[in-house]
Amino acid sequence: MSLDDLKYVKVKTHPTARNQAVSTQPLLAGSIVLSNQAFATVLFENQKGRRCDHCLVLSETLRKCSGCASCCYCDANCQTRHWPSHKKLCKRWNSFASSNEFQALPPHERLDCVLLSYFASPLSANDQLAIFKSLLPGPTHHSPPPTCTPVDGADGLYDRFGNNNFTIHSHLNSFAHGIFPLASRLFNHSCTPNAAARYKLVRGQAVTMEVVALRDIAEGEEICIPYLDPALLQTRQQIFQLTYGFQCTCISCEGLKSVGPIPDVPQDPARLAALEYRLRTFIGVDDLEHCVLRTKPITQSLPSEIRCFLKEDYIEHLSGVFSQSSHDGPYDRALDSGTTLLAMYLLIYPENYPQIGMHALELAKTAWNASMPMNDIVRRQHAMAQVRACLSVSRRILGLYGPEGDGGGPLAEITTLQQLVDQEG
Structure with missing residues (x-):
């Protein structure tokens, strides 16, 4: 899906942000504003072997990849669908994952290694990659972590990781990170959002993010989602500045300032x-x-x-x-x-x-x-x-x-x- 395929939202200019996504018609609470399939995902380390590395579905009968034994799948169908992005990593993964360079990284950077490595696959050459490259980089530049295979333009890709990755959850319990370029491109943040993301897990399919209206949304109203938990009352502005490069001025943040x-x-x-x-x-x-x-x-x-x-x-x-x-x-x-x-x-x-x-x-x-x-x-x-x-x-x-x-x-x-x-x- 591209920006031209959107049904319920359109992109308009924003007075301070890059753009804003506004509704093209009145939306009732509970409406699905956007459905966006993941471009790339990576399971938390404690979920490996519990969930399929392709569709992320929980299963007690996963089959291991015979090449690396590090990825697990529901069945041959999931393994086949994951293979285009996994094949360049497969034979090299175990030696890379056991290297001192990889093991010295904190857990969140190890996840980034996997995500960044997947950008080297043929699957990356599609519209989602083009949208991802169009996203604004984060406010600070960090050298990319090591990757299992060489990645063209790794610096530019990694600069967009921290401020554009989503945490995937089931029943609000986090278990993976994912890249959903269209959602990143469309929605600005608010600590009092009128929409929120949920995740659809279907065996054999890549995980889908569904952005759901939390209340009735008027035609022409901006649709916002939370980039982080609004309960981070005291640290949220620091996180916004360091990770996203903006200062939030939503009603909640202005209320906190007045307090x-x-x-x-x-x-x-x-x-x-x-x-x-x-x-x-x-x-x-x-x-x-x-x-x-x-x-x-x-x-x-x-x-x-x-x-x-x-x-x-x-x-x-x-x-x-x-x-x-x-x-x-x-x-x-x-x-x-x-x-x-x-x-x-x-x-x-x-x-x-x-x-x-x-x-x-x-x-x-x-x-x-x-x-x-x-x-x-x-x-x-x-x-x-x-x-x-x-x-x-x-x-x-x-x-x-x-x-x-x-x-x-x-x-x-x-x-x-x-x-x-x-x-x-």
Whole structure:
């Protein structure tokens, strides 16, 4: 697919960026704005041998390449489809991968070695390569890492890696890097995006990125996606400057700027608990049973006493507390920390952002676990009401985002948990 083949977007000039992609017609939330097949992909090292190196599908019966034994495939079809890009690496790969030069590199640079090596294959001579070469290089120049085979113009290609690679995920869990030149060419970044990428895995086919509208998009409105997790509140601008060479001025970043210096999170447990309660009531989620989830962008009107929660390490800590207690208990602590984390997500993320839906599902499962040992009928009814409320939110958001990655996953979990809830009456 080229720029001339686009159906729902067109490229226009942008006042500060190179261009912008705007919608050619009104788009409903959940619409697929763009479908773009990967130009090249590489699995994380811990996924090698678990997923097919061509289609990236999980399989328990992968067959190894007989030439190098480093690539694995679902079947002969996947191996044949991957061979045009793999054949120049195959016989040389093991000696290259065991070299001191390769082994001394950090993991992310080893991934870049593989991606860059694939550019030497005949498969590279197509429209996607032309689009990739048209992308703007990153703001800083680094010498390219070693490659398994010589690559023409390696410097120019590598300069476009860091600011144009995508992290491929299944159910929002990352497992590979990929190059999707058309998506890179089209979409600018926003920390409050109106679209997001999901990944379609089909046995025997290269992975496809689908860009999905998170809300209704008006005709002529710019379509933006997130280049990184908007929860990186304190480091995002530094990453933008170093990796992409721009300063983000979206509503979230301007809101953070208006907030000013972020105070430290109090260490006193009682004071911290009081402020977390203040955060939940400000966002409107303290009563999970009756809350109506609405995102509330960061602005200067954010009460000064809860601005301390904009610290990245606090969000990371809170996520860790919820993750541990939601699995092992105590569930009261899990629900408390999980509801506070939900408030933070509604403050950070835009409408219908998939992380909100995933977290709502985790809260629903936690409330279900909490209800099981309860003998108090009133408390059990309250817990079940929390399950239903969180399930409703999760179903709405993740249903809109749609299925992605491997089979099963959160949509299947929602169906299973709903059946259990229905049996309870």
